[in-house]
Amino acid sequence: MPRRQLRVTATADAPLRIALRDLRTELDVPGEFPADVLAEAERAAAAPRLPEPAHDATDIPLFTVDPPTSVDLDQAMHLSRRDGGGFRVRYAIADVAAYVAPGGPLDAEAHRRVTTLYFPDGKVPLHPAALSEGAASLLPGQSCPAVLWTIDLDADGRTVATDVRRALVRSRAKLDYEGVQRAIDDGTAEEPVALLRDIGKLRERQEADRGGISLNVPEQEIVQRNGTYELAFRAPLPADGWNAQISLLTGMAAAELMIASGAGILRTLPSAPDGAVGRLRRTAKALHIDWPHHVPYAQLVRSLDPREPNHAAFLQECTTLLRGAGYTAFSGGQVPALTTHAAVAAPYTHCTAPLRRLVDRYASELALAACADAPPPEWVLAALDELPKEMADGTRRGNTVERECVDVVEAALLKERVGEIFDAVVVDVRERDPAVGTVQVAEPAVVARIEGGPAALPLGERVRARLTQADPGTAKVQFAPA
Structure with missing residues (x-):
């Protein structure tokens, strides 16, 4: 869908700021970090806990792909071809546990906040800036601790081997989606970046084969520009989807490790309830979208163009099938009956955004333990019972903030x-x-x-x-x- 932008006028700006301030109060959004939390963050930033001996992976020329203004960088990657065919994905995730001591003020505050909240006039971070925008962020040029995934794929993009360990890493470049897309399209991207397209497309094919879906729904964005705000529709670039496939690949690998070890926390979504797909078929007919009965839902979704108004409307309706996602924790070998996420069509967990989401820190620890064939840390097991509810509450608050902020900006405009x-x-x-x-x-x-x-x-x-x-x-x- 074409991007639409409108500048917020000076007359709209004052009521907008008042409304955003009132929204923070209404939703009981956390304010400034307490002094003891800030003090602990500063100490941790200066002296992170590293394993002895630390695995030095600073020779890997990692790069990040994020929005251009982002500084809380959770993931960095390096992509290469394997001798004999196939690919190697190395994916470094910020090691937040190297900075946050279990049971300390910083840990308690993270459990109170649960996720980073984004407002048009600023964000409410999960961790203090000394960590999330400083020492723990995978910013280019600085060495920092990470959870380093190495996932080998065959020539068709299927996983053939997985390893995860703690390491010291150093990103070389901070890239953005539009720049990556442009470099790949014009043929100037170096191979580690160009392979994002090749691996991304293979993983999208794997997703289609297993019946998974990635909805290409245009996003309504609030954009701050020159001290004012605009609203825009942004249709995701192909590079967005390819980058998301690397994250999905890692989340699926982590989930498989957890299930095999008998302890973990999964992101689960049951299949759509009876009648939901039937309702979508009626909607497709009303929108003049041809949906033959022999065509699976996932295949239809991939054929749609979000720039077409009736297709965009149908894609928005498809999001109703994704409601009901939650977190399922287990330990002691008691693997739950539901281990899959219906949209992913495979077991999956959140583990690639620990700077902005609480559960990912725990997921990394569980995957590290499983890969090492070792029991998870006691502090992780002690938190598993309450973590699904904490994440549900935090996710609900984050969704409310996002929805209400857009409503407020629309009204001001x-x-x-x-x-x-x-x-x-x-x-x-x-x-x-x-x-x-x-x-x-x-x-x-x-x-x-x-x-x-x-x-x-x-x-x-x-x-x-x-x-x-x-x-x-x-x-x-x-x-x-x-």
Whole structure:
């Protein structure tokens, strides 16, 4: 979908900031780090705990791929070809456990925060900046402890060997998605970067073969530029998907190690409930999308173009099948009945973002222990019972922050335009009341509720929509058919 941007005016900026401040209070968002937490972070940054002897992997020319402004860099990679065919993926993950002592103030604060929260005017980090943007971040040019994965693939992209160990690493370059995509497309990328496309495509094929899906849904972004805010729709680049496949590969490898060892924490998602796919078939028909009965759902999703309004609307509806994901912990060899994530179509765990997500620190420890055929640390086992609930609560708060922030910015952008008529596409219709639904406005990039018309809304069709409400104080934007 084309990127749409609109500058927030000076008149919108003041109520926006007030609304964001009120949102922080309403959601009980953590404030500044306590003094003892900051002090521990500073001490840990100066003297991380390293195994003796530390495995020195600083000769591996790792690189990171992140948004250009990111400084909390969790992952760095190096990709190469193997003698005799196939590929080697080396994936370094920030070793947060080298800095956070179990049971200390820093650990307790991380369990209170659970995840990094992102607001338009700043983020609320999981760890103090001395760690998340400094010593523990895989910034180029600095040596730091990491959990280093080495995953060998055959010529078709299937995993044939896995190793994970603690190591000292040094990233050489900080790359961004658009730069990587451009270099690969024009043929100027060096082989370790160019292989991201080759391995990514092979892994996407493996995903398709096992029935997994990666929804290419356009993302609504809040962009800060020159002291103001804009809203944009961003259709993910192919490089986004290839990079995500490396993370998925590692999460799947970690899950397999955990299951084999009998102790772990998995990211699980049951299959879609009865009737959910049937409802999507009815939606596809309403959106004029051809879905032959012999074509599997995952295959259909891969054939869609998110730049087409009816395809984008259907992809958004597909996210309903991904609801219900959670974390499942186990130990003592008691492997749970459900070990798979329905969208991944395989066992999977979160282990590649420990600077921004609490559970990943524990997942790394469990994978390290499993690979070494050793019992997990006691502090890890002691936390497993409560960790799924902590993560569920933290994930819920993060999703609420993201949704409410977008609503607040939309309301601030449109506050002075109540009564105007906009071109829009109906992207959702309520089943029980088809006169109520959701529209995606072309200019600016807004998704909001529509109701008040006398007839059923035409799903997937273009409509003219009159803005009837835009209040940053309540984060409410609403349209009516014009």
